[in-house]
Every structure is written in structure tokens, then in C-alpha cells.
Amino acid sequence: MASPSLLVALLLVSVSCSLFDAATNSSKHHHRWVGPIGHRVITVDVNGTAQFRSVQAAVNSVPDNNRMNVLIQISAGYYIEKVVVPVTKPYITFEGAGRDVTVIEWHDRASDPGPNGQQLRTYRTASVTVFANYFSARNISFKNTAPAPMPGMQGWQAAAFRISGDKAYFSACGFYGAQDTLCDDAGRHYFKDCYIQGSIDFIFGNGRSMYKDCELHSIATRFGSIAAHDRKYPNQKTGFAFVGCRVTGTGPLYVGRAMGQYSRIVYSYTYFDDIVANGGWDDWNHAHNKNKTVFFGVYKCWGPGAEAVRGVSWAPELDFESAHPFLVKSFVNGRHWIAPSDA
Ligand SMILES: *[C@@H]1O[C@H](CO)[C@@H](O)[C@H](O)[C@H]1NC(C)=O
Ligand SMILES: *[C@@H]1O[C@H](CO)[C@@H](O)[C@H](O)[C@H]1NC(C)=O
Ligand SMILES: *[C@@H]1O[C@H](CO)[C@@H](O)[C@H](O)[C@H]1NC(C)=O
């Protein structure tokens, strides 16, 4: 069964009829948004003692245009497979038996050939890819086990997870990779109590996401970077808001990079180990004066690396007023889809 708090979230969803939702066209037609109807539980066990042995087989068993809450319970074990949740299957939850014991992993790299013989490129390397809306995951880890690249090696980007659907919620999940671990591609996302590990740009994309109480763990050898945000236009509401996180591991480490011209990244109430690179932030390639158009900042951060995070004038200590939008779940319109107890 879904946890009571998740049910509250889904009830909240059902009254949010004013929100535009691409999957339902609700605001366009002013229809009342009905939300998912009913529940279904599917069990997966790699040892073959449940309904399915693989996670993809369980996802495949959900019909297109799904309207039910589907809880996929995944027993302890390593699921060595590449998984896709297509856009036609919203409301799916992956629930593991604990992020140390239930792991989905694969090992594609950007330079590996895809089905058509062309290189996969970074976005298609993810071990698990979710295109659907209202996805959630808890107590499970996602890995890309491709080996860590040496600095300067090309084509070794290897994502563990790509989230491209809207309103995705993750709690107590692990994301493990070397380069480009978590592709936070598009849509509104909330990550709570998660562990995210990598070396270079290990959280990247143009998502509109809040990371609450997460550990961001660097395994960089010569240098590394946490977040590369790809906001392209000044009217986009996207950005990465890190609140109450912990930054640990090895460095030197940039905390944010200007992937897009209007990149937005804010760290608040976050602890930094003594691993932050000089300057703290990177403008990607010194071109296009991105240091004049990005919105980077910190608010009440702490720890031995916190001073270095204030290393450039274009990533200042924010005042409460400018930090506030990045501190609260309304950053991702969470009032409509995240229960108070889940925030
Ligand atoms: C949304 O509405 C438009 C017409 O306004 C229609 O063409 C389109 O198919 C609808 N999309 C969905 C997902 O219902
Ligand atoms: C599946 O098998 C592995 C090793 O054979 C074992 O460690 C694991 O506990 C088993 N999982 C379940 C759910 O029985
Ligand atoms: C998550 O896993 C922990 C053990 O790691 C367990 O105590 C907890 O009940 C699990 N929570 C859910 C929602 O499955």
C-alpha cells in the first residue's frame, strides 16, 4: 500500500484543477481534474518469487493511459537492466526494500552505440528513464556502473537516472554514477533524504527541482562539479534549489556550473566539507558573459567549505527576500502535489 502521506499527496493532486497538466489538458477545457482512480500493487523479485523478475516487465504490465495508482514493490536484490517508464504510464511508484539493498543498475556510456548504430549521447545512457508524470520512488537506488573516466576523456558520461516527467517525488533514494549521474531533465521534482554521488556535473539538466536534506557526495579525483543547470531563457521557472543538504567527499569541487545562459542554482542551509574549489562556481567556458545572466547564490550555508562557496561576486550571499523562493516547496508548486508531511 502507498503510505498515508502519499495518499494525501494524491488527494491534493485531485483538487488542483486549475493547474495546467499536459497529460490531461485540464485547464484548456476547464474540466475537473479527476486524478488517479484505484490502486494496484505489483511485486518484483529478482529471485523469481514474485509476480515479475524484472522491473521493466512490471512496468510493461501497466496498461497505456494508466489511471490507477500503481505501487511496484521491488524486493532486495540487484536488478541488472535498463528501465523506461513511458509517458503513457503516469502514477507509478517504485518502492524498494531500502536504498542499500534494492538496486537497479546498468552501464551505458555516451559514446556507446545505440540501437541505430549512432552514439547514445548522455541523455540516453540512463539506467532508468522516466517520461511519465506523477512518478515516485522510495527506498531504492539507481546506478550506472560504467567506470569513472580519467579527466579529459570524451564520451564517458553515464547517467544513472533521467527524470523527464512532471511532478516526480523521490525519498530515501540513492543515485550512483561517476559522470552526469542524475539527469534532472525537465518538469517539477522533489528529492527528499536522497543520496547522490558522482564526480562531474552529477546533477544536470533543466529541471525545476528542490533537493531537501540530501547528501551530495563527490568522488572527483582531479576536479569535480555538483550541479550544472540548463535554464535557457529568462522567463523559464526552472532551477535547482538545494535546502539543508550536505556536500561531502573529495575535491576540489565546483558547486555549480552555468550550463544554460540563465542557469539558476541556490544552496541554502547547506553544509560544505572542505572540498570546494577556488571561486566555488564555474561559468562553463568564459564565453557569452554567463556570469552576468545566471542566478547563483547561497543562503546561510555552513561548514569548512562554506566560505569558498562565496568565492565569486556573481554567486553572492542572498538576503532573505531573494532566497525565499528557493527555500519553500512552492518553488515546485508543491502545495498542489506534495503533502505537508512529505515536504
Ligand atoms: C489537448 O487539447 C487539444 C485541443 O485543444 C487537442 O488537440 C489535444 O489532442 C489534447 N491533448 C490531450 C493530451 O488530450
Ligand atoms: C535473492 O537471492 C540473493 C542471493 O541469491 C539473496 O541475497 C537475496 O536475499 C534474495 N532475495 C530475496 C528477496 O529472497
Ligand atoms: C525504507 O527502508 C527502511 C530500511 O532501510 C525501512 O525502515 C522503512 O520502513 C522503509 N520505508 C518505506 C516507506 O518502505
Ligand SMILES: *[C@@H]1O[C@H](CO)[C@@H](O)[C@H](O)[C@H]1NC(C)=O
Ligand atoms: C565575467 O566573465 C567574463 C568572461 O566571460 C570575465 O572577463 C569577467 O571578468 C567576469 N566577471 C566577473 C565579475 O567575474
